[in-house]
Amino acid sequence: MVLSRTSQYAVQALIYIATQPAGEPVLNRDIAERLNVPAAYLAKILQSLCKQGLLDSFRGRLGGFCLRDGMQKTSLMQVLLLTEGPDFTKSCILGLKECSDHSACPMHFKWVPVKKKIIAMLQEMNLEELAKAVRTGKYRLADLPAAALPA
Amino acid sequence: MVLSRTSQYAVQALIYIATQPAGEPVLNRDIAERLNVPAAYLAKILQSLCKQGLLDSFRGRLGGFCLRDGMQKTSLMQVLLLTEGPDFTKSCILGLKECSDHSACPMHFKWVPVKKKIIAMLQEMNLEELAKAVRTGKYRLADLPAAALPA
DNA sequence: TATAATTCGGACAAAAAACTCTTTAGGAGT
DNA sequence: ACTCCTAAAGAGTTTTTTGTCCGAATTATA
Numbered sequence: 001m002v003l004s005r006t007s008q009y010a011v012q013a014l015i016y017i018a019t020q021p022a023g024e025p026v027l028n029r030d031i032a033e034r035l036n037v038p039a040a041y042l043a044k045i046l047q048s049l050c051k052q053g054l055l056d057s058f059r060g061r062l063g064g065f066c067l068r069d070g071m072q073k074t075s076l077m078q079v080l081l082l083t084e085g086p087d088f089t090k091s092c093i094l095g096l097k098e099c100s101d102h103s104a105c106p107m108h109f110k111w112v113p114v115k116k117k118i119i120a121m122l123q124e125m126n127l128e129e130l131a132k133a134v135r136t137g138k139y140r141l142a143d144l145p146a147a148a149l150p151a
Numbered sequence: 152m153v154l155s156r157t158s159q160y161a162v163q164a165l166i167y168i169a170t171q172p173a174g175e176p177v178l179n180r181d182i183a184e185r186l187n188v189p190a191a192y193l194a195k196i197l198q199s200l201c202k203q204g205l206l207d208s209f210r211g212r213l214g215g216f217c218l219r220d221g222m223q224k225t226s227l228m229q230v231l232l233l234t235e236g237p238d239f240t241k242s243c244i245l246g247l248k249e250c251s252d253h254s255a256c257p258m259h260f261k262w263v264p265v266k267k268k269i270i271a272m273l274q275e276m277n278l279e280e281l282a283k284a285v286r287t288g289k290y291r292l293a294d295l296p297a298a299a300l301p302a
Numbered sequence: 303t304a305t306a307a308t309t310c311g312g313a314c315a316a317a318a319a320a321c322t323c324t325t326t327a328g329g330a331g332t
Numbered sequence: 333a334c335t336c337c338t339a340a341a342g343a344g345t346t347t348t349t350t351g352t353c354c355g356a357a358t359t360a361t362a
Contacts, residue, residue: 008246060359063308095159106281106290130257139257211329214338
């Protein structure tokens with residue numbers, strides 16, 4: 001019931017970045033502090049998301065990470081396809097290499113409709129919306145009291 | 152989308168054991184061959200399931216593993232609670248230690264109903280039923296052609 | 303131009319998960 | 333009693349995931 005830690009950090013960080021004023025780069029260090037996750041590891045994850053086109057990065061003073069233009073509405077599904085790999089939704093729950101309607105594992109026909117629900121849920125949540133809900137104070141992004149929010 | 156390999160092996164093995172005549176111990180070696188899974192590793196998993204009360208084991212000639220009496224109807228939920236641990240269903244999808252209706256992560260209220268579907272699915276599937284469906288040839292347990300079945 | 307602040311890249315380390323090997327112990331058949 | 337077949341147990345190995353460290357490249361500003 002479970003995403004890899006890498007995916008969890010990625011989603012948390014992306015939502016956090018989306019809560020911040022667009023165009024102003026956010027420091028890796030600040031994200032890491034705010035989310036209470038290892039900074040050096042988070043940096044790797046963010047760098048990878050840059051290469052994959054979700055984020056822009058800027059070096060030097062006033063540097064940091066921003067959502068790339070037009071990526072505000074990226075769905076969690078798209079994010080997880082990047083962090084978990086393109087087979088994220090494709091694999092058999094019991095690990096069979098071949099498992100389809102035609103030749104199925106014993107869980108297949110119960111699992112497929114549930115998996116569809118999961119996919120639908122992930123597709124209907126996007127960074128902008130989630131960030132908005134976090135900004136209103138409705139939700140917590142980390143195991144810490146909601147941080148003071150920018151005016 | 153996603154069980155640990157350990158859980159996958161456990162479920163596959165338990166269903167396989169349930170397909171075999173009750174009371175006749177099944178050899179670890181045979182299960183491993185049938186499922187195409189590392190035998191020594193599978194043995195550890197089965198030993199653990201013994202300690203946890205799901206299986207009985209017998210040493211020496213005519214030894215092997217059987218479902219413990221009365222465990223035929225064990226649900227996949229019960230199995231996964233053993234293999235994935237008791238927090239299997241309890242943890243936050245974003246990894247927050249505290250995440251509840253009262254103080255939620257941004258995915259919480261979308262995730263909870265989906266999680267309920269998953270849990271319901273896992274609770275309504277039990278070893279006996281699954282084994283029966285496999286015995287009829289309806290489903291495959293491994294990436295191999297369905298094995299010849301005992302008369 | 304110098305400096306401080308940042309990301310980038312690669313190597314490294316630690317921890318967890320997956321898997322193996324070897325030895326011991328127990329039970330069945332002869 | 334002896335032998336063979338099995339699981340049990342524990343240590344060890346390999347692979348993957350998670351996490352650290354450090355030096356180099358880049359940029360704003362004084």
